[in-house]
Amino acid sequence: MKKYQTLLYYCYSPITHAEQFAADHLLFCQSLNLVGRIIVADEGLNGTVSGTPEACRTYMDALHADERFAHTDFKIDEVDQPSFIKMHCRYKPEIVHSGLRDPKVIDPNTETGKHLEPAEFMEMKDRDDVIVLDVRSNYEHQVGRFKNAVTLDIENFREFPQKINELAQYRDKKILTYCTGGIKCEKASALLLKEGFKDVYQLHGGIIKYGKEAGGKDFDGKCYVFDNRVTVDVNHVNPKVISQCLNCGAQTDRMINCANPECNEHFTQCEACGWSMEGCCSDTCTTHPRKRPYDGTGYYVKLPQPVNTEKLSKRKQQQAMPSSSL
Template sequence: MEAEYLNLLYYCYSRIEDPELFREQHHLKCLELNLKGRIIVASEGLNGTVSGLRADCEQYMKDVQSDPRFSHVEFKVESVPDHTFTKLHVRVKPEIVHASLPHIDPTKRTGAYVEPDEFRKILKEQPEDTVILDVRSNYEHEVGKFKNAITLDIENFRDFPEKVKELESLKDKKVITYCTGGIKCEKASAYLLEQGFKDVHQLHGGIIKYGIEAEGEDFEGKCYVFDNRIVKDLNKVNPKIISRCYVTGVPSDRMVNCANPHCNKHIPMSEEGARVYNGCCSEECAKNPDVRPYDGTGFYQKEMNGYNPYRGLKRQKNTSS
């Protein structure tokens, strides 16, 4: 039996002349289809993750690809038991992924694609002249990464350009970058080429596409995702846990936020570890008077605060899109 819901992950670098107008029209389209998720609109393109009923998601994909600007967008499609989001947000931002690289245009130059099956062979062979580079943030690669990949000590992707200085010794090697869905690598690989790296490639579609097409083989740990699931299983061939509980040190890929809202540290924590400080990462945090009640999940949904999906729309509900 097919799952009733789908989760869609996608991006597209393509010029949008009036991002504000497009945002409103796109927002209304998502409301008509009862979709939830996060979509970023910028003059350079579109980036989104949404969930909804299968028929609604299929219609959404058809509608997006019917626009000549996005006819080439590739959706990573996963079956899920329910919505993976509780809200819908469609926002205009300067970049569709915050890279602090507004001058980089992936439509003009970027790293060549490596398809999942080819990438799987590279992971198995591990050629000496090839480097696998993870361009994601610490909390992402600490819970899961590809075997023997180089990781960077960064809190946010916007820190990537500064860290490239540490990779000077790799300039003459073949570098293959990867991220969750591919969008960060479009700019990361382009920036590496700009900085003089000779042979730069990127995993096409990122970790998620690799999981769909190559069974996630040799991806160690779980894949961090930006929806209410937080992490998802990826490797169907040789899975393993690489992260450890922040409190007890035992292997654990269960991601939580510290129950102290002033800390809110995002870390792996086992159920046993969570019981030590009632969901907090330390004794000090557990003593904070504002500590949130620990409900066993370590996931603290932001208050809806009268959330209205139509708030901020300037046009009438029947505006065409």
């Protein structure tokens, strides 16, 4: 058993006074000596936290004891070191940025694609009447994806709604969506249904759960994760590297962020080019005055911004004021 665990989870469940909840939840996580990144929105939680098994168990028990989050599905990884350095817990408009904020239009608690457990997904994915759809961004599916999956040219999930028309040719197929942990599929599958796709499914628990329960069979490459591990192994049955070094073309699944913070490009780079390019994606970036020191990992920690409790409710107070006083 390893010394630490990393928990990946999300939960669509309305949170009243979500800004205050974020401030309080940060203090709770810090009291457990957890590190990680949690997004809190009026629509729910999206988090990855890391700490000792005891701290992680206390955290999971606390969320499950809250009726709002009682159905939260935690994906648990055993790790040698915590997967973050700092603890972030921030309020944002959505728990995953999609631009689909109106619950009257898209509400994962009301209608989404049918959830498939990993074994069900594995059994269905190769049928002739099925299309497997990756709803993640370019840098994610370029380093790893299911065999024969349909991928979209998007830099961020908020671009997904713009790509619906490109999928029109698959309207008569069963659409099996997947993402890292399942959170993007909740809104992606709901949007597909709204746009007239009749037979829509989603991989419950995403790639991470599929790797744990189905051995990751037919997932080529590695899975991008949003912590200092950057990518993780998923396929323990028939693994295959599918990505290449941006600089020399050598086969590699090693993904980093460019050392130039104004670029910060996600890209694959072999270890040799990493050292020769000082963690940069191009010669131009190697000469940038703000270039960060390269330590061989290509992972750079953002300093956490403290929650300003004095301004937590300022926006809501303004919204509550009579229009004549504004």
